[in-house]
Amino acid sequence: MKFLVLVLFVTAIHAKHEIYSGWKSFFVKPVSHDQLSKLTSKIVEFDLDFVSNVAVNREGIVLVKPQYQVDFLKFLSEENISNQIHSEDLQKQFEIDDQKIEARKLVTRSVNGGRIPYDNYQTLDVIYEYIDKIAEDYPETVTLVSSSKSFEGRPLKYLKISKDKFASNKPVIFIDAGIHAREWISPPTVTYAIHKLVENVTEPDLLENFDWILFPVVNPDGYVYSFERERMWRKTRSTDQNVLSQFCPGVDGNRNFNFEWNTIGTSNNPCSDIYAGSKPFSEVESRSVGEIIDEHLDRMVLFITMHSYGSMILYPWGHNGTLSHNAFSLHTVGIDMADAINKLALPHFPNYVVGNGMLVLNYAVAGAAEDYAHYRGIPLTYTLELPGLRSGFAGFHLDPIYIHQVCIETWESFVIGARRAGELYGKTNL
Template identity: 50%
Template sequence: MKASALLLLFAVANAKHEQYQGWKSYFVKPSNRVQLEVLGSVVQNYGVDFLSNPAVERNGLALVKPELHEEFIKLLEDHGIAYKLHAEDVKAQLDIDDKLFETRRRESSGKKNERIPFDYYPELEEINEYLEYVAEQYPNLVTIVYPGYTFEGRELKYLKISTTNFEDEDKPIILIDGGFFGRDWITSATVLFAIYNLTQTDMLHDYDWILLPVVNPDGYKYSFTNDRFWIKTRSTDQHLFSTLCPGVNANRNFNFFWNTLDTSYTPCADNYAGNKPLSERETFVLRFSLDEFIPRIVLYISMHSYGSLILYPWGNDGSLSNHAFALQSVGVAMADTIYANSLPDFPRYIVGNSVLVTGIKTSGTAVDYAHKLGTPLSFNLELPGIGEGTEGFHLDPKYIEQVAKETWAGIVVGARRAAELFGRT
């Protein structure tokens, strides 16, 4: 009986990540804008998944299906784009990551910053418990908002943090979110760290805050249990084939040039935009927060992973908005502060328009949508990730607190600059 149980356990563990059997991953480094634009096209034309978007003279990390290996390498060589193999076997590397993550969890110091760990990636249930705890511990500062449920029935929730219960209309609002893509675990941990700091510092005196640690709870949960690289929501009501290929890319689902660039009409694609703008309950929640407070929101930061990039609108064509100077200057101020607090393990942040930096045109993104509504400073913050060695696909949990600390330092500077430029006097 014991032998049978052990065999079953081994079989289950061995079957995990099976969908990535035969996949490979490559570092790719464009040396100029022409090469960058070629790489931008492979997402749309070949379905290559970039865990980290490349920039000029900056590596990106591409996941490549078995049937695309030869074609992908030929395209790189035809255009003279530098590349090198990262992982010969994606599944095997994910198995190594799993062991590392489990080791870090077991070895967790047990230290809790107000009951939340920052030395391993918390599961969804732990995050929800922490949000409830903070609301209970700081009832005069923190309000937990329950705007509805996900497609799979999980409770959506976010925090409003204020010394004046959002009633002082002269106070600017800072909006921060994470967890748009299920697999971006570090983004949620970073927002949780911001929540912890807001209960311990004086950053509430002059600002009100809205924080959504997990925009996409269903996707976050699924990335822990079924598919480590899962991006989308888990809805099955968007297309005739959605029951076979669930979900919508939440960051292509907003009403800004919706479904025109870097999207797909097939629900099986990671960049499927849904059957209409704001079709997903998760994106509707963010839209509700923006609509309710748009006259006062001066800074919106959407956390993503990874790449060490601070990107701003417009993402559909690379043109610059009327607030381009402020976006660049505040972005640089945040990047400089992060760099001053960073480890040498991470590259310095690149700041700029999203198309000009990455070579990829996008539509339906939250950052562009918020900027269109009137948020003057709207940023996509791509957190740091792995280097150029043989590390796994995801940041070693030992770096979580460091990334969260340096990011928080950048957020503080961004909030202060935003209030100086756009807060009411």
């Protein structure tokens, strides 16, 4: 019987990842801005998918479909861009990754007394069960909000954490994750923040001085789909945006915000991973974040959207590379957050880079959450790219053994970011 279960499991994994048969992934490392510019200019032509962001003298990982591999390697050779193979066969690598996750389920455990484990990637059901239980057990400080549903009808759940149920004029801190479905390391950092604010409070000033909104999985449909069907699924799962959406569902939620929408770094092709949708806020998932901003705009001082991978803290303006009037504060607070992480980080992961999103990555992104939130008037807004996928690490998710470590060090950046936001902008909101 056990052998039959094993056979069925392996067969299911194989079928699940057949779409990636023949795909390869490459480490690439540009050593100049010219090389970086030429590399990023090929994203559309070769349909490149950077799962780990690349920068000057900073290695990234890119997925390449079979039909583009010869031309892509020729381009790298002509431009003398350093590269090496990361995975010869994505399908086989995803199968190995799935088996590793399943194996860890046999030894899963709770960390630091919390109800949710931080030694493996969790399904949406586990995450939702956790935040439901937190709201039930700590009603004096925690409010569960679930007023909207995703395109496929799943509740969009987030927590409001406050000592006085948002009745005062305390500054508001907002953190979300999971708008890009495949970035599995991002939701644990938000559930861990919930744990630290409610269950294992070691920084009581963070509740005394701030109200918090924590949204662990903005895109639940895509998150579930990435677990069950396509590991690298990035978008939502809507099918009403274009005549082709029935065949190519979904919108890139982080290109769907109503600021410079669909002007650069996006696509009108619904089959593209960076499809911006038919209009700004076409997706209920991104729209729900916009509604939270609307509701708390007068008090929100810090907005962080969690992504992976790259070990970067990026700030506006990402659509054109110009600097905000608030650039000095954005940069210095970002540096403080990065320093807090770097002090705790493991030695085999790179130090965080801090800077303007377009200038660091050398490609523009329009309709992104970080730019939209800043455009609306929130003084400190960041995209935080979590660590992972260094040379010598094979998988396409950060090995589960590092999840707890990433949560611990990222929490320290939230602590510093909140305190600095309070120092700089809290008094104007009291």
